[in-house]
Amino acid sequence: MSATTPLLQIEGLNAWYGEAQILFGLTLHIAPGEAVALVGRNGAGKSTTMKAIIGLVRRQARRLTLGGADLLALPTHAIARLGVGYVPEDRHIFADLTVLENLDLGRRQRPADMTLPDWTTDAVFDLFPQLADMRGRLGGQMSGGEQQMLAVARALVGNPSLLLLDEPSEGVAPIVVEQMTRALARLKAGGLSLLISEQSSDLCAAICDRAYRIEQGELRAHGPRTGQASETSLKAALAPGNAPTR
Numbered sequence: 700m701s702a703t704t705p706l707l708q709i710e711g712l713n714a715w716y717g718e719a720q721i722l723f724g725l726t727l728h729i730a731p732g733e734a735v736a737l738v739g740r741n742g743a744g745k746s747t748t749m750k751a752i753i754g755l756v757r758r759q760a761r762r763l764t765l766g767g768a769d770l771l772a773l774p775t776h777a778i779a780r781l782g783v784g785y786v787p788e789d790r791h792i793f794a795d796l797t798v799l800e801n802l803d804l805g806r807r808q809r810p811a812d813m814t815l816p817d818w819t820t821d822a823v824f825d826l827f828p829q830l831a832d833m834r835g836r837l838g839g840q841m842s843g844g845e846q847q848m849l850a851v852a853r854a855l856v857g858n859p860s861l862l863l864l865d866e867p868s869e870g871v872a873p874i875v876v877e878q879m880t881r882a883l884a885r886l887k888a889g890g891l892s893l894l895i896s897e898q899s900s901d902l903c904a905a906i907c908d909r910a911y912r913i914e915q916g917e918l919r920a921h922g923p924r925t926g927q928a929s930e931t932s933l934k935a936a937l938a939p940g941n942a943p944t945r
């Protein structure tokens with residue numbers, strides 16, 4: 700894959716819960732090493748987009764590929780093995796397992812063709828030093844912010860090439876948002892591709908190259924490309940009501 704070939708390519712993505720259609724023809728892409736924001740109000744379809752990428756909801760698309768591999772026919776565990784990490788909004792931390800045990804559940808060997816560094820336990824503890832100090836603590840005895848860090852760390856030890864983060868700053872203290880922003884900036888600098896959903900674009904504006912705004916299951920705007928993004932321009936481009944630029 701050349702540097703300009705998108706890592707993730709989505710064309711015409713529709714998704715349903717039962718009979719209810721939630722996503723309508725989404726088209727977006729993420730280049731290798733790019734951080735992309737998916738912004739939109741409550742219920743706009745951000746979580747559903749992530750679930751559709753990893754096959755947790757019924758979906759159909761003209762194209763849904765990672766590094767050229769078709770994801771549409773694959774079960775969720777195979778999509779994870781191909782390199783898609785997922786941090787769900789509710790984090791899914793096992794309350795009765797320790798930090799180390801939660802990490803063990805996420806561990807997956809790095810695919811042979813992946814050039815990114817191997818995410819060992821020490822590497823995630825270096826990224827989130829608090830977790831190192833509480834490695835024996837039960838998940839149920841951690842704060843929301845600590846659980847959020849653990850959820851990201853657990854996705855990382857799965858050695859993804861693309862990390863989907865569903866509202867990583869939701870319900871956590873401002874200090875944790877700052878730590879998370881720094882950690883995500885480090886991940887991006889290390890070459891990991893990121894798709895981050897947010898209701899506001901604050902965290903995303905600090906690290907994302909581009910952003911898509913989603914409203915009622917449709918993409919309505921597309922923010923600046925790599926190299927042009929600044930916090931204000933990204934926010935301005937994504938203000939509700941702006942015209943699509945894709």
Ligand SMILES: Nc1ncnc2c1ncn2[C@@H]1O[C@H](COP(=O)(O)OP(=O)(O)OP(=O)(O)O)[C@@H](O)[C@H]1O
Pocket residue numbers: 716719721739740741742743744745746747748788898
């Ligand atoms: N399990 C489900 N069954 C039926 N409808 C659902 C289900 N989960 C979500 N929905 C509906 O799908 C739509 C999109 O929800 P989604 O969770 O993707 O939005 P979101 O943009 O992530 O919002 P939030 O910020 O609230 O998480 C909403 O109308 C929601 O009510």
